[in-house]
Amino acid sequence: MSIESKAREDICRIAKSMFDRGLTRGSSGNISVRLPDGNLLMTPTGSSFGFLDPARISLLAPDMTHLGGDKPTKETPLHSAFYETRSGTGAVVHLHSSHSTALxxxxxIDPDDVLPPLTPYAVMMLGKVKLLPVFLPGDPEMGEAVRGLAGKRTAVLLANHGPVVAGKDIWAASFAMEELEETAKLALMTRGMDPRILTAEQVKALQDKYPS
Structure with a gap:
């Protein structure tokens, strides 16, 4: 199996798992993967994570020219901004997951760091998550907002919309996305309960050992 074929299969496999577990629904959410030649695979617009066809995944050139497959997601500018500003990015995952969106x-919430430091893994895998303003779906200004972060954040939360996470590959991006959603869930569950959070010293130790 070629690298591209395996990437297509991985996108569909991970997307189906997320759909089946209720992390996304309907035709919401999108995933992209950067191939070794610089081209990108991206889930098509209007597609459901539960019913993706590997052969119909969109193929795009590095400049986002559509090369094959179905028409890509309208959130292409959001994905391209992460690839342009974070050189180690191999995949981007965007969901409309309930707990993160509610948060x-x-x-x-602190717009510069939306997740309270409840667990070590959220700090290790995500670093600080930036809250971005409300944008219309597909608005190119989303991409400009990400570029404005100059590659310093691996994850952002779009207000009233959902989270976006970049990773070295599709597995890393997906695992970090699930950690974001679970931490948001914990934050909502413990809201108003004055939970014990990690100390500033513990957070710094984690950030020093596991830079995002």
């Missing part, structure tokens, strides 16, 4: 709506 984005709360007035008290």
């Amino acid at each position: 984005s709506m709360l007035p008290e």
